[in-house]
Amino acid sequence: MTTGSQALKAPVSAVIPCFRCAATIERAVASVVGQTLPPAELILVDDHSRDGTLEALQHIAERLGKDWVQVLALPQNLGAASARNRGWEAASQDYVAFLDADDAWHPQKTEFQAGYLDRYPDVAACGRQHSTYSPNPPRLEADALKGRPLSSLALLLANRLTPSAVMLRRALPLRFDEGRRHMEDHLLWLRLALLGHSLHWIDAPLAYSFKAAYGESGLSAQMTAMAQADFDNYRQLHREGLLGFLPMAALCTYSLLKSVRRLALSATRRPGRPQ
Numbered sequence: 001m002t003t004g005s006q007a008l009k010a011p012v013s014a015v016i017p018c019f020r021c022a023a024t025i026e027r028a029v030a031s032v033v034g035q036t037l038p039p040a041e042l043i044l045v046d047d048h049s050r051d052g053t054l055e056a057l058q059h060i061a062e063r064l065g066k067d068w069v070q071v072l073a074l075p076q077n078l079g080a081a082s083a084r085n086r087g088w089e090a091a092s093q094d095y096v097a098f099l100d101a102d103d104a105w106h107p108q109k110t111e112f113q114a115g116y117l118d119r120y121p122d123v124a125a126c127g128r129q130h131s132t133y134s135p136n137p138p139r140l141e142a143d144a145l146k147g148r149p150l151s152s153l154a155l156l157l158a159n160r161l162t163p164s165a166v167m168l169r170r171a172l173p174l175r176f177d178e179g180r181r182h183m184e185d186h187l188l189w190l191r192l193a194l195l196g197h198s199l200h201w202i203d204a205p206l207a208y209s210f211k212a213a214y215g216e217s218g219l220s221a222q223m224t225a226m227a228q229a230d231f232d233n234y235r236q237l238h239r240e241g242l243l244g245f246l247p248m249a250a251l252c253t254y255s256l257l258k259s260v261r262r263l264a265l266s267a268t269r270r271p272g273r274p275q
Contacts, residue, residue, distance in 0.1 A: 008037065009037065009038050009039060009040040010035075010037045010038065010039050010040065010095070010110040010111060010114040011040055011093045011094045011095055011114060012039035012040060012093050012094075012095045012096070012097050012110050012113075012114050012167065013039060013040065013041050013042075013043060013087070013088075013090075013091030013092060013093040013095070013096050013097070013170065014032050014039040014041070014042045014043065014097050014098075014099060014110070015043045015045065015084055015087030015088060015091065015096060015097070015098050015099070016028055016029070016032075016042070016043070016044050016045065016087075016098075016099045016100070016101055017045045017047060017080045017083030017084050017087065017098075017100070017101065018044060018045060018046050018047060018049065018053055018057060018083070018101045019046075019047040019048075019049050019053070019077065019080070019083070019101075020049045020051050020053055021049070021053055021056075021101035021102065022049075022051065022052055022053050022056045024101055024102040024210075025044075025053070025056055025057065025060070025101050026056075026060070027104055028099055028100070028101050028102070028103060028104055029042070029044075029060055029064075030104075031099070031104035031105040031107070031208075032099065032105060033064065034107050035105065035107060035108070035109065035110045035111065036107055036108050036110075036111045037108075037110050037111035037114070038110065039093070039097065039110050040092075040093050041068060041069075041070060041091070041092060041093060042064070042068060042069045042070070043069075043070045043072065043087040043090055043091065044057040044060065044061070044069065044070070044071050044072070045071075045072045045073075045074065045083040045084070045086050045087045046071070046072065046073045046074065047074050047077050047078060047079065047080070047082070047083045048073070048074050048075065048076050048077040048078075049077075054071070054073055057071045058071055070090060072086055072087065072090060074086065078178070078179055079179060079180065079181040079184075080100070080163075080176075080181070080184070081176035081177055081178060081179065081180045081181070081184035081185075082176070082178050082179060084098055084163065084176050085175045085176050085178065088170070088175065091170050093170060094169065094170055094171075095113075095114055095117055095167050095168065095169060095170060096167070096168055096169075096170050097109070097110060097113065097166070097167040097168075098163040098164060098166060099163075099164050099207070100163060100164045102209075102210060102211075103130060103164040103207055103208060103209055103210070104133065104207065104208045104210075105164070105206070105207050105208075106137050106140070106204075106205050106206050106207065106208070107137060108139075108140045109165075109167075109206045109207065110167075112140055112142070112145055112202075112204065112206075113126055113127070113167040113202070113206065114167065115142070116145065116147060116167075116200075116202065117167060117169065120147075120200070122198055123147075123198050123199070123200050124168060124169055124172055124192055124197035124198055124199060125161070125166055125167065125168035125169070125172070125189070125192065125197070125199050125200075126147060126166070126167055126168075126199070126200040126201070126202050127161045127162070127165040127166035127167060127201070127202060127206060128160070128161065128162075128165050128201050128202050128203070128204075128206055129159075129160060129161065129162050129165060130162045130164050130165050130206070130207040130208055130209045131205040131206075131207070131208055131209070132208065132209060133208040133209065133210050134205075134208070137205060137208075138205065140204050145202070145203075145204055146202075146203040146204075147200040147201060147202045147203065148200060148201055148203075149198060149199070149200055149201075150193065150199045150200060150201050151193075152190075152193045152194055155186075155189055155190055155193050155199070156190065156243075156247075156251055157251075157254065159183070159185065159186040159189070160189075160201060161185070161189050161199070161201070162185070162207065163185050164206075164207035164209075165202075165206040165207040166185075172192070172197070174188060174191055174192060174195075175188070176188050180229070181225075181229075182222075182225050182226045182228070182229035183226055183229035183230055183232075183233055184229075186230075186233060187233045187236065187237075190233065190237060190242075191237070191240075191242065194237065194242040194243070195242070223259065223262055223263060224259070226259075227255060227256065227258075227259035230252075230255040230259075231252050231255060234248045234251045234252055234255070235248065235252075
């Protein structure tokens with residue numbers, strides 16, 4: 001039986017942007033297939049990988065059923081922001097949930113988040129940061145699931161939502177910035193919040209990462225790029241009239257201090273470093 005033949009599904013379009021992800025995509029897709037309430041559709045977006053990834057995605061669609069899996073192929077490499085946007089545009093369901101190709105979902109993610117958005121129609125998006133992978137994910141109880149509003153200030157000080165753990169309403173008027181390759185998700189959450197949309201933080205493990213947050217695989221250069229993207233985000237919000245000059249300057253200084261701390265943490269985690 002393919003997933004497409006299952007009758008009961010959540011009104012969710014799952015979107016996985018893929019770039020050279022052949023080594024991890026099966027794990028990510030398995031976490032979608034294994035949902036207690038599977039999404040109504042799965043959209044796989046190949047970001048012009050040119051390494052066999054597209055063929056792997058097409059094989060997944062053949063195996064699981066093309067009535068459930070849609071494969072999109074971008075004509076050039078545009079980055080995860082654009083790949084997510086293409087999946088979002090192709091989505092047919094009320095809610096859209098993203099999953100990075102090297103992450104995985106908690107088995108009850110779609111069931112609980114779709115239910116949460118059903119219960120709170122004024123909430124534009126809900127989620128949290130991902131958790132470190134555990135082979136024995138805790139069972140979530142509906143009456144114990146708690147959420148709380150995220151203030152604009154809390155979001156300005158830190159990116160408290162990662163795409164793999166977010167579910168949002170398809171009809172939202174904003175999208176990820178096309179072509180932006182760092183901190184594009186944070187910019188979207190900030191725009192939504194500063195324009196008056198309600199975002200909620202969910203107190204439950206929703207998605208899992210298989211690597212450390214900072215410092216793994218020589219990410220110092222990427223952390224520098226992320227810090228630059230942080231500055232760019234604040235400046236962009238200032239240009240759009242969503243953030244005053246003094247708050248922008250204060251946030252850029254704060255972001256610089258965070259970056260220095262992250263680089264220091266990265267240095268202490270390097271393999272072989274004396275303790």
